[in-house]
Amino acid sequence: MSIDRKYDLIVTIINHGDSDIVMEAAKGAGATGGTVLTARGLGSKEAEKFFGISIQPEKEVVLIVVKKDIKKDIMHAVCNAAGLNTKASGISFSLPIDDVIGIASIEKF
Template sequence: MINHKLLVTIVKKGLSQKVIKASKQAGAEGGTTIPGKGTGLAQKNFLGFCIEPEKEIILTLISKEVMNGALEAIARSAELDKTGNGIAFVIDVCQVIGIAHLTEACELSCSAGGCMSNTGYELIVTVVNKGNAEIVVDATKRAGAQGGTIIYGRGTGIHEQAKLFSIAIEPEKELVLTLIERARVQDVLSAIQEDVAINEPGRGISFVLPVEQTMGIKSHAAAQVVSECNGSE
């Protein structure tokens, strides 16, 4: 049984620190913030042009025991009950590595077969310090993945306490998204652990999400056949 869930919060730009602070007070260890933009009911217009408001997406991996309290704390801090202020939702997590400092949680969540997707694919999300994303991608390729997508963000956590003139510094983060066949998930996680040492405190975290549908992907076998055919011409 997996002991963690992924809490996704989308709020207006500038509110992520407030959201993360509220979630920490409720028992979370931190979060990763990604910049974005959104369109919704609260759209504004300037001289007839639609303005797309800037957003911040906060990813918080959190234990089930404190999930409800964290949701309530975030809703209060960001006033999510008011239209246009943002949303929060929870996603199931199949597996987790990189939380070795939580012995009990790691034992619960690192076991294989946490949940099953309908497609035969799962999404591995890896959050590491800036400069380590390429190492993660190389590791996943070595384990059978065809590539990955790198997203840049910033994060706060229990191992990130750097300050400048008494002002907390949020270190830059890199997120790697790897869509992979379920049969290769364990190999990819093992490769990430081996190359990034992600189970060491402060190195990062990887978690696996179920995938319900896919479009635009070729099977590994088909890609290999195409490559061989192109090479023989």
């Protein structure tokens, strides 16, 4: 049985303090809002030692529920503003949402 999904969740993990960059880009591409969580990144000390990778443990996770048809536009905008090659050093991925209750602001568009 196939489920016709209308929404997706965009998850973006960025350096601490850069969530405003993500939200500005997402809103510019059609998102109506999001939720920011504080997180801690875990990395291998070996990776830092051998590969010269600077691991910043303090992160923010931005969760944005969007209509499926505008997901890619929002993800591209977020990547351009806060992707790996920016100060925010962010990554984004999306997950399908089966059902949603309580997001009337998305339904207005």
